[in-house]
Amino acid sequence: MSLLRRLAPQILTLAAVVALVTLFFPDFLRITMADGRLVGPVMDVLKRGAPVALLAVGMTLVIATRGIDLSVGTVMAITGAVAAWAITHGLGLPAALGLALLAGAAAGLWNGCLVAVVGIQPIVATLILMTSGRGIAQLITEGRILTFSDPGLAFFGSGEILGIPVPALLWLVTGIGVTLLMRRTALGMLIEAVGVNRAASSLAGVNATVLLVAVYVASGLCAALAGIVATADIRGADANNAGLWLELDAILAVVIGGNSLLGGRFSIAASLIGALIIQTIDTGIVLAGFPSEYNLIIKAGLVLVILVLQSPNLGSTWHALRAAADRRREPAPARSAKETGR
Amino acid sequence: MNPRLYPLAATIAIFLLAWFVCWTQFPFMLSTRVVGNLLTDNAYLGIVAVGMTVVILSGGIDLSVGSVIAFSGVFIAVVLRDTPLHPLIVFALLLMITTAFGGFMGWLIHKLAMPPFIVTLAGMFLARGAAYMLTIDSVPIEHAFYDLLDDAYWVMPGKGRLRLIGIIMLLTVAAGMVVAHKTRFGASVFALGGGEATARLMGVRVGATTVGIYAFSGAMAGLAGIVFSIYTGSGYPLANVGTELTAIAAVVIGGTLLSGGAGFVFGTLIGVLTMGLIQTYIVFDGTLSSWWTKIVIGLLLLVFILLQKALVRLSTGRALARA
Numbered sequence: 216m217s218l219l220r221r222l223a224p225q226i227l228t229l230a231a232v233v234a235l236v237t238l239f240f241p242d243f244l245r246i247t248m249a250d251g252r253l254v255g256p257v258m259d260v261l262k263r264g265a266p267v268a269l270l271a272v273g274m275t276l277v278i279a280t281r282g283i284d285l286s287v288g289t290v291m292a293i294t295g296a297v298a299a300w301a302i303t304h305g306l307g308l309p310a311a312l313g314l315a316l317l318a319g320a321a322a323g324l325w326n327g328c329l330v331a332v333v334g335i336q337p338i339v340a341t342l343i344l345m346t347s348g349r350g351i352a353q354l355i356t357e358g359r360i361l362t363f364s365d366p367g368l369a370f371f372g373s374g375e376i377l378g379i380p381v382p383a384l385l386w387l388v389t390g391i392g393v394t395l396l397m398r399r400t401a402l403g404m405l406i407e408a409v410g411v412n413r414a415a416s417s418l419a420g421v422n423a424t425v426l427l428v429a430v431y432v433a434s435g436l437c438a439a440l441a442g443i444v445a446t447a448d449i450r451g452a453d454a455n456n457a458g459l460w461l462e463l464d465a466i467l468a469v470v471i472g473g474n475s476l477l478g479g480r481f482s483i484a485a486s487l488i489g490a491l492i493i494q495t496i497d498t499g500i501v502l503a504g505f506p507s508e509y510n511l512i513i514k515a516g517l518v519l520v521i522l523v524l525q526s527p528n529l530g531s532t533w534h535a536l537r538a539a540a541d542r543r544r545e546p547a548p549a550r551s552a553k554e555t556g557r
Numbered sequence: 558m559n560p561r562l563y564p565l566a567a568t569i570a571i572f573l574l575a576w577f578v579c580w581t582q583f584p585f586m587l588s589t590r591v592v593g594n595l596l597t598d599n600a601y602l603g604i605v606a607v608g609m610t611v612v613i614l615s616g617g618i619d620l621s622v623g624s625v626i627a628f629s630g631v632f633i634a635v636v637l638r639d640t641p642l643h644p645l646i647v648f649a650l651l652l653m654i655t656t657a658f659g660g661f662m663g664w665l666i667h668k669l670a671m672p673p674f675i676v677t678l679a680g681m682f683l684a685r686g687a688a689y690m691l692t693i694d695s696v697p698i699e700h701a702f703y704d705l706l707d708d709a710y711w712v713m714p715g716k717g718r719l720r721l722i723g724i725i726m727l728l729t730v731a732a733g734m735v736v737a738h739k740t741r742f743g744a745s746v747f748a749l750g751g752g753e754a755t756a757r758l759m760g761v762r763v764g765a766t767t768v769g770i771y772a773f774s775g776a777m778a779g780l781a782g783i784v785f786s787i788y789t790g791s792g793y794p795l796a797n798v799g800t801e802l803t804a805i806a807a808v809v810i811g812g813t814l815l816s817g818g819a820g821f822v823f824g825t826l827i828g829v830l831t832m833g834l835i836q837t838y839i840v841f842d843g844t845l846s847s848w849w850t851k852i853v854i855g856l857l858l859l860v861f862i863l864l865q866k867a868l869v870r871l872s873t874g875r876a877l878a879r880a
Contacts (some may be wrong), residue, residue, distance in 0.1 A: 283674075333863070333866070334866070335862055335866065336815055336816055338618075338674075338815065339809065339815045339858075339862055340862075342802065342805065342806070342809075342858065343855050343858045343859050343862070344855070345802065346802060346803075346806055346851055346854055346855045346858060347851050347852045347853075347854065347855020347856065347858075348851075348855070349848070349851055350848040350849065350850070350851030350852035350855070351848075351852060353846070353848035353851075354848055354852070358846060358847075358848060454848075459798075463620075463678055463681075466674070466675075466678070467675070467678065470675055476672045476674065476675070507689075507693075508686075508689040508690050508693055509686070509689075509690065510686065510689075511682045511683070511685050511686030511689060512682075512683065512686035512687065512689075512690060513686075514682055514686070515679050515680075515682035515683035515686055516683075518679050518682065519679050519683075522669075522671060522675060522676075522679065523669060
């Protein structure tokens, strides 16, 4: 119940966006079976939204610790390049996936160490990898778009299981897995503690340093998955354009999900809905037949509306109003005693 | 020496050292031709970085500048193509638009108490989208006045050409130094970077200052757009993707703390020139691929941040010892 209440604004926003898109493109919600797979705009949203949704899972954890990870788009380019490199050099699918995940974890470890051990601000620490990472990816692909034809790797981009696209399954499983890991253990609470006050959580016995590093490694692993999906989708590693600006979309997804950039509380489900909202806007604008020049303007406008509605100032006014209404309805005993005393 | 000057001194020292290393390999590096080109090629970056410095000094960030530069170029090109207006009038119009745009973002940041990161991110989409709406093609600028601007240069001793846009950049840096370090507005910016609550207690008008900061950054981005359009002679909506991050990197390499409250506009100029120098070195070398630029700039960023960290720790440690 409390989960539903937490997610209500995001679900309502998603419903509103879907309704808006359906208004312009009536067939938006239609799903049909073709060749044993489900097809339709909704499935397309679930599939195309995979990279941002995967990134949003890791980004949510990072932002919950009051951090930010600007490097995820670049890490996607690196891990995609590593996977394509391994496949084209005949190392086989397991090695390609393993190496890509390893590269993602290494990138996360680098970021995490800079933030937690050296003590650099997260935005600066991850900016370093963001600027230099594309150079590293180009180093791996030697400046070309590294193409491959391995059907096993391509399966992660365009395959399907039980009619559902693999990328969609991948982010669903990752999201549920990480949520269970966070909420069925104390991990989520510990991460929130670090986000509220790192020094205090350390004094309370939380190993904040290890936790912070782990969070950035998780973000790197999510970026690796996203990189594999993006590379598999186009059957090629494009060091220049893979994951370009996706870090900003991922951060946007987390913010639209109602998570504060100041950390302390997080909901992975809300971030995933945020990612779906962004993808629905993107797909909807195309489907509704607007000229592509208008995409960014419409997106910026919708994002601004959503953010204004969720702004802390509006929120606090709203809470103050509701608190006042609650107080009028049923005065707390202590307060009423004081009032009668007066 | 004042501990506040350490990062600036380190920046200048590393720049001179880098130039010395370049000079030992390619003696031509010291010629006024290379210097002139360095200033011309990085003019737009230097200008936009001045605005970014003020934003970062206040503890904020402006992700919209790259898109604003692209919008500016497209706006100038399209208006000059479709109307008989004189370029100077177009420039004035454009600067009003970008300044108002920046100011509006500052107003949103203050009024809605939202992180600058997110507001300017939306601004980035908006400006890029506006550029797309004007045109999706590259539009050449053909105007007699532009030829005049392009031909305006001063031949330095050694036949190096100091072009008009390079001079504009140097003047902008000088103006930025005055604004940041000598005016009441600048003092408010530094105070805000030190901490909003403290600044408020000191009597800084936080709202007006925030609007002013982002309006200034918008104006600088507009000016950078004008310079960029003179530099390329065209407007292209896909131009300058990622310039905001290059500008932030230049500011950080220039010795300004990204957490706000400490730094120098002059350092930013050195940061821009350092990055330009890396590029020039790679061009001179001829065997290094362009991706090494990105890697080297990333490493430089790391070195500077670590250096700053050490210096800050050193100076606060000393202050504690004195107390």
